[in-house]
Amino acid sequence: MLILLDQDGVLADFERGFHEAWDTRMGNLHPALPLEQRRAFYVRDDYPDTYRNEVEAVYHAQGFYRDLPVISGAIEAIQALLEFGHDVRICTSPLNQYRFCLPEKYEWVERNLGPDFVHRMIVTKDKTVILGDVLVDDKPSVTGTRTPAWQHVIFDQPYNRQADGPRMTWENWNAVLGTVRTFDGKH
């Protein structure tokens, strides 16, 4: 299968990175929301409007994307997927404020998956134009200008539990991806 893996919230732990950076900068005024209490995909929508600029300043900051921790089990699962013979690509959307986000997404992949994996990066604002059998993404609804070729498998996070459909973690990936149909109709 051609497997598209989203980066933030699937491979890179955006939530943990945000939580730690927020507590360092702003914790004395408004402690970071515990992960299990997050309900909106965008962090800013779970914080009071008065903190919008401060929320955005956290992930616009230099080093934020570069230093995100790895989501546990992701690297080992990618190695296993490659060994099974799957074509694995990272399919990620940069922020409009791309200055640090864009190069640091590449740095993150190089640092955590190795320089060869950089060739596997697809950076796009519209994932629906990208071909694949499956897109593993933590966003509850991935939309764009086309009807996507891929099946969306939701990577489980507290803020996407309202969404229907197959749901994956780095513990159950093997069973969940086994249910996905490929372009030619085979499993």
Ligand SMILES: O=c1ccn([C@@H]2O[C@H](COP(=O)(O)O)[C@@H](O)[C@H]2O)c(=O)[nH]1
């Ligand atoms: O709360 C937030 C704020 C920003 N993002 C960013 O949105 C895109 C989504 O990228 P994917 O690779 O498709 O997950 C990315 O730049 C995030 O860093 C977010 O996910 N959550």
Ligand SMILES: [Mg+2]
């Ligand atoms: Mg994501």
